[in-house]
Amino acid sequence: MSLSREAYRALEDIVGPENISEEPAILDGYCFVWANEAMFDDRFSARPLAVVLPESIEQVQGIVRVCNRFNIQFRAHSSGWSCPALSSKESFLSIDMRRMDRIVAIDAKNKYAVVESYVSMQKLFLQTMKVGLRPHTIGCGPSGGILASATSNFGCGNTSASSDFGGRVPLGVEWVLPDGEILRLGTLGTGSGWFSGDGPGPSLRGIMRGYGGATGGLGVITRAAVKLTPWYGPPALKASGKPNIYDIEIPENFQINVAAFPDRDQLTDFFVLVVEEAIAFALHRSPAASLAILSTSSGDDFWQMVSASPPEVAEAMKFIGVLMMDAGSPREMQYRYDLLQKIMERTEAMNFPMGPDMMGPVFRNLVTGQGQQRVFNITTGFLTAAVNEESWDSVKLLGQRVAEELYAKYEAEGKIAITGENPWFAPLGDSFAHTESVVSYDQFDPESIKAVREILAEADIKLPQWHLAVGGAEGCLSFDEASEKAAAPYCLDFLGYEKKIKKAFDPNLVSESSFYVKP
Amino acid sequence: MALKDFEKDMMRDSRCSYCKVIPHVMMTDTRFIDVCPSVARFNFHGFSAGGRMVAGLSLLRNRIEYTDGFLDMIFQCQMDGACDVSCKIDRDLEPLQVMQELRIKCIEDGQLIAGHMPVLEGLRKEDNMLQRKKADRGKWADGLDIKELAGGKAEVLFHAGCRYSFDEELWPTVKTGINILKEAGVDAAIMGKDEACCGGRAYEMGYEAELIKYADHNIQAWKTAGVKTIVTPCSCCYQTFKVLYDKIGKKPEIEIYHFTEYLDKLIKEGTLKLKKKVPIKVTYHDPCHLGRLSEPWIHWSGKEIKVAGQMIVHDPAKKYRRGAEGVYDIPRDILKAIPGLNLVEMYRIREYAWCCGSGGGVKEAYPEFALWTAAERLKEAKDVGADALVSACGWCKRNFTDAVKETGKKIEVYDIVDLVQEAL
Numbered sequence: 001m002s003l004s005r006e007a008y009r010a011l012e013d014i015v016g017p018e019n020i021s022e023e024p025a026i027l028d029g030y031c032f033v034w035a036n037e038a039m040f041d042d043r044f045s046a047r048p049l050a051v052v053l054p055e056s057i058e059q060v061q062g063i064v065r066v067c068n069r070f071n072i073q074f075r076a077h078s079s080g081w082s083c084p085a086l087s088s089k090e091s092f093l094s095i096d097m098r099r100m101d102r103i104v105a106i107d108a109k110n111k112y113a114v115v116e117s118y119v120s121m122q123k124l125f126l127q128t129m130k131v132g133l134r135p136h137t138i139g140c141g142p143s144g145g146i147l148a149s150a151t152s153n154f155g156c157g158n159t160s161a162s163s164d165f166g167g168r169v170p171l172g173v174e175w176v177l178p179d180g181e182i183l184r185l186g187t188l189g190t191g192s193g194w195f196s197g198d199g200p201g202p203s204l205r206g207i208m209r210g211y212g213g214a215t216g217g218l219g220v221i222t223r224a225a226v227k228l229t230p231w232y233g234p235p236a237l238k239a240s241g242k243p244n245i246y247d248i249e250i251p252e253n254f255q256i257n258v259a260a261f262p263d264r265d266q267l268t269d270f271f272v273l274v275v276e277e278a279i280a281f282a283l284h285r286s287p288a289a290s291l292a293i294l295s296t297s298s299g300d301d302f303w304q305m306v307s308a309s310p311p312e313v314a315e316a317m318k319f320i321g322v323l324m325m326d327a328g329s330p331r332e333m334q335y336r337y338d339l340l341q342k343i344m345e346r347t348e349a350m351n352f353p354m355g356p357d358m359m360g361p362v363f364r365n366l367v368t369g370q371g372q373q374r375v376f377n378i379t380t381g382f383l384t385a386a387v388n389e390e391s392w393d394s395v396k397l398l399g400q401r402v403a404e405e406l407y408a409k410y411e412a413e414g415k416i417a418i419t420g421e422n423p424w425f426a427p428l429g430d431s432f433a434h435t436e437s438v439v440s441y442d443q444f445d446p447e448s449i450k451a452v453r454e455i456l457a458e459a460d461i462k463l464p465q466w467h468l469a470v471g472g473a474e475g476c477l478s479f480d481e482a483s484e485k486a487a488a489p490y491c492l493d494f495l496g497y498e499k500k501i502k503k504a505f506d507p508n509l510v511s512e513s514s515f516y517v518k519p
Numbered sequence: 520m521a522l523k524d525f526e527k528d529m530m531r532d533s534r535c536s537y538c539k540v541i542p543h544v545m546m547t548d549t550r551f552i553d554v555c556p557s558v559a560r561f562n563f564h565g566f567s568a569g570g571r572m573v574a575g576l577s578l579l580r581n582r583i584e585y586t587d588g589f590l591d592m593i594f595q596c597q598m599d600g601a602c603d604v605s606c607k608i609d610r611d612l613e614p615l616q617v618m619q620e621l622r623i624k625c626i627e628d629g630q631l632i633a634g635h636m637p638v639l640e641g642l643r644k645e646d647n648m649l650q651r652k653k654a655d656r657g658k659w660a661d662g663l664d665i666k667e668l669a670g671g672k673a674e675v676l677f678h679a680g681c682r683y684s685f686d687e688e689l690w691p692t693v694k695t696g697i698n699i700l701k702e703a704g705v706d707a708a709i710m711g712k713d714e715a716c717c718g719g720r721a722y723e724m725g726y727e728a729e730l731i732k733y734a735d736h737n738i739q740a741w742k743t744a745g746v747k748t749i750v751t752p753c754s755c756c757y758q759t760f761k762v763l764y765d766k767i768g769k770k771p772e773i774e775i776y777h778f779t780e781y782l783d784k785l786i787k788e789g790t791l792k793l794k795k796k797v798p799i800k801v802t803y804h805d806p807c808h809l810g811r812l813s814e815p816w817i818h819w820s821g822k823e824i825k826v827a828g829q830m831i832v833h834d835p836a837k838k839y840r841r842g843a844e845g846v847y848d849i850p851r852d853i854l855k856a857i858p859g860l861n862l863v864e865m866y867r868i869r870e871y872a873w874c875c876g877s878g879g880g881v882k883e884a885y886p887e888f889a890l891w892t893a894a895e896r897l898k899e900a901k902d903v904g905a906d907a908l909v910s911a912c913g914w915c916k917r918n919f920t921d922a923v924k925e926t927g928k929k930i931e932v933y934d935i936v937d938l939v940q941e942a943l
């Protein structure tokens with residue numbers, strides 16, 4: 001499939017010849033991303049028709065209008081680090097937002113920043129640190145697009161307990177609708193600035209992103225204001241030493257605690273109490289192995305550390321919570337510390353002592369999100385097979401049931417990595433939570449990939465039956481609506497509403513929608 | 520090794536784009552966050568290490584064919600290795616090696632870059648990268664009181680390299696180098712017209728046979744002359760002798776020094792005394808080949824094994840070159856030892872240094888891109904308030920000097936040797 005020459009010229013006229021490409025080698029960089037092989041038959045999904053690099057909202061609008069005129073499917077992305085950004089069974093026009101990389105404004109007084117589509121979490125954070133603020137973190141890591149996570153994906157990370165998750169982050173939004181009209185949401189819609197997403201002015205956040213994000217299926221967000229949270233650390237992080245384990249100075253007003261619990265109930269209580277008392281900068285449950293991954297320099301070093309560790313250690317660390325507290329003053333830190341001691345006592349927590357070798361990398365990860373993708377070094381492929389939002393109980397139930405009822409069989413057959421119960425859990429704001437359970441596999445092993453596909457399909461069916469989640473890989477509803485259909489009997493007819501929204505906003509059905517909803 | 524041998528690395532690329540920027544903990548200013556000139560200039564993902572990993576896989580799988588656009592995408596890159604360091608902050612992958620093997624494959628398949636051809640022809644005929652007569656190679660040393668080996672013997676050999684040998688504007692630097700060695704009582708010699716190219720820059724352009732040829736030739740010549748120590752002011756030659764010859768299994772049994780290392784030794788021994796004040800505010804540019812690319816080669820042979828079901832580890836465990844062991848402190852120590860000199864650092868330094876723009880055959884085939892890259896560095900140097908940019912490689916100095924002329928930026932460009940001379 002290719003663009004007609006007329007359509008190509010129309011796009012070229014908008015972005016200029018340097019910023020459009022049909023070169024196959026370049027296009028292949030836009031249909032290759034981790035986990036593709038688990039959803040498609042290959043590391044590559046369908047090659048895009050072309051790639052364009054707009055640099056302004058006018059250019060984006062022009063591109064979208066051309067797509068409507070020539071009936072071309074399009075999808076925009078920022079970093080492009082996920083299947084919903086790049087992948088599809090059918091070719092479409094890929095809009096790479098890389099040239100829209102400006103931090104438009106940081107309003108320190110009102111605690112928000114206005115960013116263009118490509119601005120990464122790292123880039124924004126580096127700037128906001130200088131004025132004592134921070135954006136919400138993105139689980140995938142520092143190169144993830146801050147706007148994408150706020151407006152188009154679920155958007156959560158280590159600090160979601162304090163900085164909230166993507167859905168609560170966007171304020172004023174500038175949105176090129178699928179038909180090429182420009183819609184400005186919140187206060188921006190009445191010319192009152194960027195400070196509110198809910199007006200005076202149109203409040204369509206629920207439609208624009210809903211809960212999980214439309215993942216590119218509803219036009220292109222070109223600019224958005226995102227809320228910021230206080231940062232009590234220094235204006236820049238201080239790292240020294242050698243790559244890839246740098247020594248990092250942990251600021252005095254930050255404190256990391258890793259606590260091990262006797263059982264799932266105590267672990268859950270710990271999370272509830274910490275969130276109630278609002279003492280967390282970052283809070284999550286993760287497998288103990290993740291601490292080893294962060295603090296070793298390679299997959300081989302990780303394995304040496306883990307395999308040398310006595311089984312009792314692994315058992316004692318089956319249920320752990322990682323908490324980092326920050327404070328604006330020593331007195332506040334003391335207050336938080338005292339509270340934490342009481343919570344730990346009540347939940348029978350045991351403090352897991354960490355040396356500086358582990359502390360630095362864990363701090364770096366909690367603050368910047370960097371380090372997560374080291375998991376690829378030992379498993380080569382991994383994918384979130386089960387995601388749950390909302391339920392606090394999922395902290396104890398989801399990981400366990402997924403491990404026992406979905407993974408165990410395949411682990412016994414050696415088809416996936418033996419990780420056991422390995423949920424990553426993080427509270428979101430003050431009242432609900434996100435849990436995901438990853439499956440690790442070998443990208444080169446067809447049997448391993450087949451097992452992952454079976455697990456995904458089973459998860460789609462079983463999670464709603466367990467009343468634990470709507471399934472779907474990578475926190476988006478799964479490709480081909482399998483998970484939505486399986487969940488439909490247990491939920492309101494959300495699929496029907498999504499289809500109506502899609503039709504109303506995208507009359508020509510050109511905004512590529514594989515990871516959102518089928519029209 | 521061949522491209523095929525890196526298929527798993529290419530498959531395992533996650534497309535995280537870490538290779539495009541400097542990691543958060545090592546960066547303070549978002550204006551200088553880019554680490555890869557190629558993707559910073561051309562923007563499409565294909566111009567990053569990650570994009571080239573994908574392209575390598577596509578080529579192996581016959582998904583793509585050779586086109587001019589593809590070749591430009593592969594060769595509009597300085598092979599500076601910054602992407603490799605940024606990728607390896609979290610990954611155990613070898614993007615730079617993939618890019619090297621991709622170039623080698625292109626050349627083996629007859630896909631030649633027009634801008635490289637005259638250089639390669641010159642190299643094959645005259646043993647240098649500047650398309651000049653071999654017979655003129657030693658001219659830079661005319662009038663110097665220096666032993667020129669002509670079948671004779673010497674323990675310490677000063678290897679000027681192609682750039683310093685033929686670029687008249689750079690001759691003062693090498694002449695100074697020789698004078699410093701003489702003043703320090705080092706009995707050094709040069710090879711003069713018999714000196715040959717190291718082969719490193721041709722290798723970066725994808726010409727592996729040239730690297731092998733010059734490794735064999737040079738090692739034999741050094742052996743015959745009884746050379747025990749080589750001192751070179753050229754960072755590219757230094758990296759080639761120290762790292763690339765080892766990589767291809769031809770590690771010379773000779774001590775290899777970059778001139779800064781030798782200077783540092785002389786200063787720290789007290790043989791060389793820096794007495795005169797040089798009141799200037801400078802910033803130091805880490806040459807890629809002296810910095811991250813000069814990290815010693817790590818040989819590994821073994822196999823992948825599966826543990827815990829589908830986890831993959833290496834037997835024996837594999838170690839990675841992550842840019843940690845380059846020469847970073849020595850040039851800074853020298854500059855700090857110069858009385859009156861004020862050294863200020865740029866944002867992108869050491870293993871994350873921004874390239875000068877001239878490497879990987881870019882200066883030869885894509886001169887505008889080379890100058891654009893250098894101009895970005897000049898901006899950074901000006902931003903930290905430096906009056907001068909100091910480097911330790913002739914290729915860097917040449918490209919920065921050209922960019923100063925081109926952009927009209929008010930900044931001096933020095934080789935570190937020039938400043939040492941002023942302080943003596």
Ligand code: SF4
Nearest residue numbers: 534535536538569606
């Ligand atoms: S080369 Fe490394 S850093 Fe770049 S996209 Fe691939 S995995 Fe990520």
